[in-house]
Structure formats: structure tokens, C-alpha cells
Amino acid sequence: MSGTGPTISPDQFYEKREKTSTKGKYITVFLTLTFLTIVEVFVPSVYASEYDHNLKMLLLIFLAVGKAILVALFFMHLDHEKGWVKFIAATPVYMGLFAILLMLESLYRQVGA
Amino acid sequence: MKTLLDALRSRATWRWLGTGALLLMLSPCADAAMLQEAVDLPNRWGPNPSASDYGWRYDELFTLITILISVSFAIMLILLVLPMIRDRARAGHKASFDHGSSLFDKRFTATVSVIVFIVLDAWVLVIAVRDLREGYWNIPTELEGAYRVEVLAQQWSWNFRATGLDGEFGTADDVITINDLTVPQDRPVVFNLTSKDVIHSLYVPDMRMKRDANPGAVNQAWFQPITAGDFAILCAELCGFAHYQMGAQLHVLSPEDFGAWEQDASMIAVAGFDPEDTEAQWAWDWKE
Amino acid sequence: MTIASIHAPVEDTRDRTNAALGMAIFIGSWAMAFAVLFISFLILRQRQAVWPPVGVTLPSLPLAVAATLTLLGSSFALHRSVSALRRGAPFTSWWTAGLVGGLVFAVLQTWLWADLWAAGTTTFTGGTYESLFYGLTWFHGLHVLCGLGALFLARIGAATGRYGHQRRAFVVNAAVFWHFVDVVWIVLFICFFVP
């Protein structure tokens, strides 16, 4: 694992990155998150019972996942010059497969029973 | 202290300690009563012959798998033992040098594993899926003349409920029995299983059937007896300290005997019906 | 090398990479635990005919929204702080802001629990909603406590000069853990507070 060091020092690297990314971007992200939270709260009241229940659920899940991704992507920076390292933290996303599997199975047991 | 250390260092101490410990451990083996008992008891070396319509599927597939894996294991054993004898390290013998990383080797490995998969797994898989769809999971419905039984498992007994003559659950003539089930021969017997407390599993070895009874849900299972007689029902899922006692009797009666029995049982049930006894009113709507 | 780095005053890129990789693996691993809890939520919620179940008092929505925004704000502050730290700029004031945000969140969370408990929604007498709500928020709450501890230690370390631009792996990882807690809360929020 030798000889793979970066050609620029990491401090220079971060300086460079900080220059390219503006402070404004993170404030925008924060404001977006705030906005999404408020939307989340209002979705159920707009989508009252006459609307499709599943659509509401889907919308809410979408909003939550979007927010989670925003935080993970923009705030959660590991101190590492290689960007892919943070994707290791995203491995559990495949538990989504299990979630779908288990829900289908659970539905089967309720309907079949 | 020093004498103790010296004693620990001496071989004789260890020899005595070792022999003593070994004898202690082996003492259960020398229990004559245990071995005598084994000789005296009636012995059975396999399952009883299948008494159900689809039992042959299990027996046949078991035999097939046994043959397949015996052959595979024999081949493996030869490949394992032969080098142990032939290629033992000895003066003048040199190991061959081969990383097994050539393209040929990789292709060879791939070919062998594909062949093994087809011979060992795919074949069995196809038969199993056929058996499941035609047999185990092809649960007959009421319209197909199924005899329906609701099973409520509890620690540590089996409650069985049949419809009685009126063909409906939850009525006065339901035949309710504990640890004792009577079913007709040559008619599919379909079960609805659930449990009061913990998970149990209805195991009827002679019918080649097993299904869990889960609290909070109803499971289905079925078999069709082809021989009249008495058979054992066991619990196969750990359910507490009396798990081993949770057996029941299965009586398969010929169609004529069964008709007479059902008549009697229904009448007795009606006579003994007590609407106040809510404990006994556990029937649920039949789930297909 | 590694062993030396435990006590050494400065760390090099190698140490920082090690810490980042270790933290990424830890977050990946521990997210599995939360994934399991959310799967349990989905399954149990699916088994319920009506959601939220009849007779359940939902927690106060304004309070929950306030808690969420506080947590998001705290994450944002920590992010600013870490950015400054990496540049070598002063970072402690943003960090303190994040820490205070975290503390406020903890207070709001406790308030939420107390409110709900007073309204009669308790684990001991409750059903699925209560089980899930208390089970998941308690587990999350433990992580909030751990996170606050880490943020606090980092702040103390920064004050005593233990951590700084040249030695920042712990500080960065504490912030990363806090963002993780934040992400989990975002999902919890949608699970329990949105009617």
C-alpha cells in the first residue's frame, strides 16, 4: 500500500475544494432541508382521505430519503481525499431489498391467512 | 510450592492425571445398563413406510439425493485419500509445481462446477419444484372433498376441531378433541394451524408432513392418508420444557368406519355443547 | 506509525485516511442496525389496519418540527466548523453552535417523550405504535447521547489544544457520527410524527 499518496498535500487539497465549493451552497442545502421538512408536515393535510393513500406514503418516503441523501452527501464528509470511501457507509442501502422482500412476505401471510 | 512445581513438571504426574481424566470421561461409555438397554429395546432403522398420497415424493427424492451425494462423496474421498497414500513426502519425491491459474485451469474448474451443479442441484431442484406444486403446496379446497381440521396448538397439547356433520366451524356440533385426531382414509385432510402461546410445529412423520403453528397467523397444510391405522403426531418446534411430551394420536379410519364415527362424535358434541364455556369457542373462519 | 499516533501530537494523511476508512465502515455497519429497526417498523405498520392506530395520541407536531430543524441546524453548524478546521481557520465557534443545537435537540426530545407519556401513550400499556415509537426513539436517543459526548470531548480537546488543524481525525469523525444521527432522525421523523 505504498506509493499511492496524493500528489498534492491534503491540506492543499481541502483548500482547493473549499474554494470551489462556496459557503452559499451549504446554506442552500440547509434551506432546502428546512423547506422539505415543512413540506413533509403539510403533505398529509393536503392529501386528505380522498386522495390515494399509497401516493401520500410514496411522496413522504421520497421526501425523507431525499433529505437523508442531502445530509449524507453534503454534510457527512469523511476526512479523506478519495471520495468513494463515504460510499462504504452506504452499503446498508441494500437492506432496502430485504425490506421489500419481508413486506411482500408479510403481506402474503396476511392475505393467505 | 517448589514440590508442587516439581510434581507438575514430572511426567508421572501428568500420566496419572491424564489417565484418570480419560477414564472419568470414558466412564459413561462403560455404562453396561445403557448398552444393554439399547440391545433390548425394539429397533427401527428408518422411517415407517409412507401412509400418505404424496409420501412417495419424499421417499423417492430422498433416495435420489442419497445416491447422488454418495457418488459425489466417494469421488471426493478417492481424490482425498489417494494423494495421502501416493504422494506422501519421501526421499527423492518432489511435488509438481502448478499454480492452477492458467486459462485452461479456470475453464476446467468452471466446467466441473457447472456439471456438478446440473447433476447434483438442478436435477433435484426441478423434481422438488414439481413435487411442491403437485403435492405439498397443492392444497385441496373444500369443494374437492377435503376434510378440514382447525388446529390450535398450545403449551403442551394439540387442540383439534372438525366441522362435524354441518360442515361449518363454530357451531355446536364441532368435533373438538385434544391430542387425538380422527380423519378419513383416501380423502384429503387440510389443516388450518395456529397457536395460543408459542410456536409449535405439527409433525406427522408417517404422512411426511410438517408445518409450523405460529401465533398471530394461520398456516395451511394437508395430506391424504392412503392407509387406515394409528399414527403419531409430534411437535417439531421447541415450545418449552414439556416439548418432548407434546405428542398426539392420529387415527385414520376407512370411509365407512369414519362415517359412523363422525355421526357419533357430532351427536356427542351437540349433547356436550356448553355456550357458556367461552374457552372452548375458539373456532375461526376457515382460511383457504 | 499507528501505535505512536495514539499519543502523538500530530497525525499525517495516512492516519487521517485510516480514521476515515474506519469511520466509514463503522457507519456502514451501524446503519444496518437502524435498517433493521426501520424494516421492523415497515412490517409492523403493515400489519396494522389503521395508522396511526385508533386511540393513539400523536406527539406534538410543532415540537417535532422544531426538534428536526434544530438537529439540521446543528449538523449544518458542525459542517461549517469542519470545513474551517480543514482550511486551518478558527472552527470552535461553529462547533459550539452545533453542540448547543444538539443539546437543544436533546431537551426537545425529552420534552416530546414527557408530553406523550403524560398523554397516556406509554410503552407498558401500548400497542404497535408505542412499541415502535419508544423503541426506535430510545435507541436513537442513546446515539444522540453518545454523539453529544463525542462533540463535547472534541470541544474540550479543541480548547486544550489537543485537536486542531494538524490533528483533527477525532473531530471530523465526531461530526460524521452526528450527521449519521441526523440522517436517522430524518427517517424517524417521517415514521412517527407526520400523521
Add this chain to the structure above:
Amino acid sequence: MSHDGIHPEPTSFWRKHVFSVDHKVIAKQFLWFGLVWLLIGGMMAMMIRWQLANPGEPFPVLGALLFPSTGGVIQPDTYNVLFTMHGTIMIFLGLTPVLIGCFGNYCIPMLIGARDMIVPLLNMLSFWTLMLGGAVGFYSLLVPLGASEAGWTGYPTLSTTVGAPGSGETLWALAVFLIGASSIMGGINYITTIVRLRAPGMTWSRLPLTIWGMFFTAILNVLFLPVIGSAMILLVLDRAFGTQFYVPATMIDGGGGDPILYQHLFWIFGHPEVYILILPAWGFISDFLSFFARKPAFGYRVTVGAMLAVTVLSAVVYGHHMFTTGLSPMLGESFMLLTMIISVPGEILFFNWLHTIWRGSLRLTTPMLFSLGTVFVFGLGGLTGLYLATISTDIFLHDTYFVVGHFHLTMAASSLFGAFAAIYFWMPKMFGRMLDERLGKLHFWATFIPLTIVFCVMFWSGYAGMPRRYYDHTYLEYLRDLQHLNVLTSAAAFLLGAAQLIFAFNFIRSRWWGAKAPTNPWEVGTLDMAVPSPVPYYNFETIPTVVTGPHEFSNPAIPDGKDWIFQTEPLADRAAAPTDPSAQPAASH
């Protein structure tokens, strides 16, 4: 590399032997811890077998001490405690510490050329968390109202207050959680160490296969131990706070908690756990077969690929533990197919092992015997898995002794054999003393033969329809005529138990009074074999530079007429080597 990072060895007793951060000391701690628990778990197995062969008779000698109130007779609830704790102890406190805790800790830095784990402190914490877990687990045996008796799988609702009122079950769940936390800490350390601390030149394709096995195990550990951790937290909440995760609200129509949810969660963890235990053993024997056949490991990359495939697939086959619970048919068939697919990488591993020893020059030392034994028992266990992967045969065999025989052969016997092979192999480097070879071989045969009998007879009992976890098979008439199979199993099991005394004797004697170990007792070229035995405090005076692979045995390009070469020594020039097409220098493989 220079000498930086070499600190003086701690001299105080506590820092040196108890709260040490040195990976070698921690490895020894894990080893002793694991061996003691293996002994306790093994003793429990003896009691179980005694009860099954002689239902209701007092257990000789120890029985009177352990169960004085019954005069040594094992009661049904005690019996349930015994098999529950036997499983838990053997898996979490016996095999895991020995295989992963001890040899992971020992091998990873030694074989990749590092001075220690990447976070030594976390390493120490991992051991002490395990210690705490073990203590809680042991304490659960002593609490009033009974220890955990819901099986090592702890299925609700038997494991909730519905079936187990005592606090033993809660403590058991906590112990499993703590042990899981310990494994996660270890896993994070192992992965990061292997990725970051490899010596210069130790490329991914020059790692010994042991390290690969450990690497994949660590990945499974960090991914799936949190799953059981969460499942246990929910169980503890159910038990302690009256929540309803696993207890259904009504008997029939759903609502409330779901006991099947636990089964899913448990087996999402539980099936990878099987591979967590077997992958290190696969790694060991892949190396040992090559080491003692004096031949390169056949198809190194294919072996690694097969292990990777097993790691990836291990999470998606778990459904075969639940074929009788009422899975949907579609899911059942999918899991059956996936289970059969996971057998393909297994077959490839066998193929490579058998090919490795083919035309070798086999030195049948004790580690080699145990490695060959692993191939045998895993072959037997793996092939019989076909019955259980197939739903239509599993319906009959599920929860019978067939399953017991199968999983003991695959995950217990093979990983135990792998552990023994590793102990015999690395003992000289760890403690600086050789284990006695004659006693070792005696131990192997005295273990191997009864072990095969025990589990093959179990197959037979299961085939005849004998359910597992029964206190007394003579109680029900149907099982009375199968008792001779129980007696046979038990007799062989006592022999198997007695054989372990040979090992205990050999291990203790050799540890303090054995022959001094030479630097390279087995004539292999891995990095650890170049440093003195026992290994000095900082392992490597200078961090070595690796230039060859670990398995260059009998390579014609090895200078000086040896048949092995250190990984730090270069092979002779390609031009100087004879023109054998397969004789490639290490760089190309």
C-alpha cells in the same frame, strides 16, 4: 521503514498481560477464553448426550455437584438450558473467539507485515466487551426463574415473557448483543488493518488465503452482527418494557407484533454467521493444504473469488431455515434456488483443495491432518445440505436430528477442525513451544473417528424421524424404537469428549514444558515465519518488503535447492528457471 512507532514493551503485569494492546497478547487472551468456553460448552454436550442415552438417570460425578436438588438427574428445563447454552456458548464464546478473535488478531498483522492492528485500543476493547458478554451469559445461568431455555435461536414467543418469564432470557439477549458489539469492533479493525497496513509489496494477490478468509469474515461481521444486535434489542424491549414487537395482539388475525419478523431478522444474521465461522477455517486450510503438500494453492484467484461469492450470496439464502414456517411459495422456491447456487462456490473450493494436494509431496503433520479432516467433514456436511436445501425433503427433515448432524458437521466440526489445525500450526510462533506431534496425531484420530460416527448416526436418527430438542425420546411411543440410535451417538460422543482431554493435556504441557520452537518449524515462507519464535513485541524489527507470493512451493526458480522461499526473497531470474510452462514467477499469478 524506520524504527518509529516502536515503543518499549510495557513492563507492569497489568499492561503486559491483562490490559495489553498488543495484538499477540490479545490473541492469546481470546484463545484461552475460547478454549475455556469450548470446554464448558463441550461438557454441556456431554450432559445432553448422557440424558438422551440414559433418560432420567443421574449424570455421573459432576451431576451431583451441579444439580444437587435432583441428585444429579437432569430435569427437562435444565435440559433446555443445556442445549440453548451449548449452542450459544459454542458459537459465540467458543468458536468465534478462537477462530476470529485469536487467529484474526494473531495472523492479520503477522501475515501482512504490520506491527499491530490499526487501532490497538479498539482491539483490547473488543476482547473486554466479549469478556463482559461472556460474564453476562454465564450469570444468566444462575438467575432465579431459570436461565435462557428457548434454544440458541431464541424464537419468540417462547423467548418473550409468554414462554420465558425469568430474567435469564433477557440476560442471554444482552449477552448476545455485547458479543455482537465485540465482533463489530473486531471486524472494523480487521478490515481497516488489512486495507491500510499491508507491508510494501504485499499486494492483494500476495496475501495468504488465511487473510482473505479473515477479511471476508470481518465484512460479514460488520454487516450482520448489527442485525442480530437490533433483533436482540427489540427482544429485550419486549421483555423488559412490555413492547409488542414479537408478541401478536390476537391469536389468529395478525395485528400487533410478529414472531416471524424475528425469524427473518435472526436468519438474515444467522445464515451469514455460518459463513462467519467457516470462512476463517476455509482460509486456514486453503493455506495449510498448500503448505504441507509443498505445492502452490491451486487457482488462488478462483479460491478468493469463490470465497467472495459465498460472502455475497450468504445474505440471500437465509430463507431455507424457514421452509416450514409458512413462507410464500414463490419466496420458498427462490430461496431453494439461491441455496443451491451458493453450493457452486463451495464446490469450486473443494475442487481447488483437492487439486492442491494432487501430485504434491504431502507432509502429514497434525495441522495437515486436521486440514484434510476439515475437507472430509465439510464435504460430508455440505453434501447432506442438499436434502435440507430442497424444500420437499426439508419438510420431513426440518427440526430433526438430520439438521443437527448437518450443521454440526458444516459449521461446528469443520470450523473446530480448522481451529485445531491453526492452533497446531501457529502454537510454535505464538508461545514459542512445539505441540507434541505424536499426541497431536492421536488427538486427530481420536477426534475424527468418533466425530464422524456421532454426526452420521444423527443423520440416521433424523432420517428415521427423530425430532431435535427432545428431552426424552422414550416418552412418546413413536420414538421409543429409535433409542438405540441415541445410545450409539452418545457412546461415540463420550469418546469424542474424552479425546479432547488429549488435546488439553498436550496444550497445557507443551505451553510450558514443550520443545522450544525453531524460527520456521514448518518450512513455509509467510512473513511471520521469518521472525523468531515466540514473536518479539513489535513483530518486525523493520517492516519487510514483500516480493513473492505466499505459496511458491517447489517452484523451480527457488534458489539453493529448497522447496520453499520467504515472501521477502526474490525468485531466481526467469531466464534461469527451467522452461516449464507452468513455472511462472510470482508476479504473474
